[in-house]
Amino acid sequence: MPKVLVSDKLSPTAVEIFRERGITADVKTGLTPEELIAIIGEYDGLAIRSATKVTKAVLAAASNLKVIGRAGIGVDNVDVPAATQSGVVVMNTPYGNAITTAEHAIAMMFAQARQIPQANASTHAGKWEKSKFMGVELSGKVLGIIGCGNIGSIVAERAIGLRMRVIAYDPFLSPERATDLGVEKVDLDDLIQRADIITLHTPLTDKTRGILNADAIARMKKGVRIVNCARGGLVDEAALKAALESGHVAGAALDVFAEEPARDNPLFGMDTVVCTPHLGASTSEAQENVALQVAEQISDFLLTGA
Numbered sequence: 001m002p003k004v005l006v007s008d009k010l011s012p013t014a015v016e017i018f019r020e021r022g023i024t025a026d027v028k029t030g031l032t033p034e035e036l037i038a039i040i041g042e043y044d045g046l047a048i049r050s051a052t053k054v055t056k057a058v059l060a061a062a063s064n065l066k067v068i069g070r071a072g073i074g075v076d077n078v079d080v081p082a083a084t085q086s087g088v089v090v091m092n093t094p095y096g097n098a099i100t101t102a103e104h105a106i107a108m109m110f111a112q113a114r115q116i117p118q119a120n121a122s123t124h125a126g127k128w129e130k131s132k133f134m135g136v137e138l139s140g141k142v143l144g145i146i147g148c149g150n151i152g153s154i155v156a157e158r159a160i161g162l163r164m165r166v167i168a169y170d171p172f173l174s175p176e177r178a179t180d181l182g183v184e185k186v187d188l189d190d191l192i193q194r195a196d197i198i199t200l201h202t203p204l205t206d207k208t209r210g211i212l213n214a215d216a217i218a219r220m221k222k223g224v225r226i227v228n229c230a231r232g233g234l235v236d237e238a239a240l241k242a243a244l245e246s247g248h249v250a251g252a253a254l255d256v257f258a259e260e261p262a263r264d265n266p267l268f269g270m271d272t273v274v275c276t277p278h279l280g281a282s283t284s285e286a287q288e289n290v291a292l293q294v295a296e297q298i299s300d301f302l303l304t305g306a
């Protein structure tokens, strides 16, 4: 009987599925790297979210491991080349949290445009600062989407419903798909220069790291707003801070940071920045979906090799 280790907090649905399929599932969360290395050799499968770091050292100790399943999208916590070299398949669940993450990006866009977190804190403090919180409308604004895949395309549909004009940069977006979505496919430079609000929905790779760096930010419209619910390294935080201080960038809404957990970030404490602690996938619906999907995918792989 195959054995799976669930080393991050997943919905109990995952364990139920493993057990129904005749797979032994042990849930051991919060393991140190040493503890994980000490036990990983017993397992055929590993189910994770983002907390478990699957390093070369973990893989070297994983003598029986056949599959790693990430309940979520990003596999940046897995050394994928090392896994591939060891013959371990790495799978993710690209669809399960797409709606939830897209909704978070839309919520962050509104929160930034209307300063909702700041106004909420002020109102709770009994200040009634009605004239302090002047916002901007989203309707009629140009939304630039960098990465128009599973999540970006849902953001596009929602934004069109809000009467925004949507332009998208994505080398993998076909002209037909862009037309179906009602977005204008543009190159990156065009997007950077035309957008009133830029939202990122692309993975972090060597090509996308720092895609919004000092040079890109300098070419944006004055008063642009930036939303990042994808990965921290996509935006150069020092350059963003400088541009917020100079007023070139009017505001930013950030769910992700270059270093996570982010406890001491240069952007913290700025009035023009709205932050959340990587909550993009944090809804009960999304967590149920990704747990179910990852358990089914790992089970299928271990039981049928499919």
Ligand code: MLT
Pocket (backbone or CB within 6 Å): 049, 050, 071, 072, 073, 074, 075, 097, 230, 280, 281
């Ligand atoms: C993902 O990659 O699925 C999201 O960033 C959510 C997460 O890491 O929890």
